[in-house]
Amino acid sequence: MQKQDSINVLGxxxxxxxRDPLTGFFRDGACNTCPEDxxxxxxxxxxxxxxxxxxxxxxxxxxxxxxxFDFPGLKPxxxxxxxxxxxxxxxxxxCAPKVHLEATHQRALEIVPLDILLQNKANA
Numbered sequence: 001m002q003k004q005d006s007i008n009v010l011g012x013x014x015x016x017x018x019r020d021p022l023t024g025f026f027r028d029g030a031c032n033t034c035p036e037d038x039x040x041x042x043x044x045x046x047x048x049x050x051x052x053x054x055x056x057x058x059x060x061x062x063x064x065x066x067x068x069f070d071f072p073g074l075k076p077x078x079x080x081x082x083x084x085x086x087x088x089x090x091x092x093x094x095c096a097p098k099v100h101l102e103a104t105h106q107r108a109l110e111i112v113p114l115d116i117l118l119q120n121k122a123n124a
Contacts, residue, residue: 001026001034007106009117015102017044018079021072031081031105039083040111044103046122047078051097054090079103084111091116098122 003026006014019029025041026032033042045051052063052074062080065073074080079100088111090096099120108117 001036003032003034004105004107006030006032008102009104009106009109009114010101011106012102014105015044015100017081017100017103021074021078021080023079023081025081031103031108033105033107040085040107041081042084042105042108043082043087043112043117044079044100045082045087045097046100047074047076047080048095048097049076050095051090052076054093054095055086058086058089060086084108088112088116091120096120 008014014030016029017023017031022029024030024032025037031042031044033040055062062074065071087096099117100122101117
């Protein structure tokens with residue numbers, strides 16, 4: 001699998017999202033992507049209790065540890081490379097998490113308009 005260029009939604013170099021917990025489609029700590037990343041794990045989002053409950057409700061439990069997949073489970077405050085479509089769905093439902101724009105891959109813009117990402121910008 002060949003990574004696409006590591007460019008963020010602002011046109012700069014893609015910043016790291018999280019190394020603890022280790023995130024990303026490639027589990028490299030960044031929201032890098034490639035054509036094989038069908039879910040577009042490109043939005044660096046800061047987890048909230050509200051978003052984690054929403055995600056579990058719609059069928060993707062991110063808060064429960066899954067040791068067999070080396071997944072610790074997420075808690076509020078953790079940063080995570082979220083699927084762009086799930087982020088947009090959460091935005092539409094009024095429970096989108098905050099986003100680190102510098103760590104959100106430009107491919108997210110294929111699904112999420114920049115103005116929506118800007119509305120949910122995390123404080124630096």
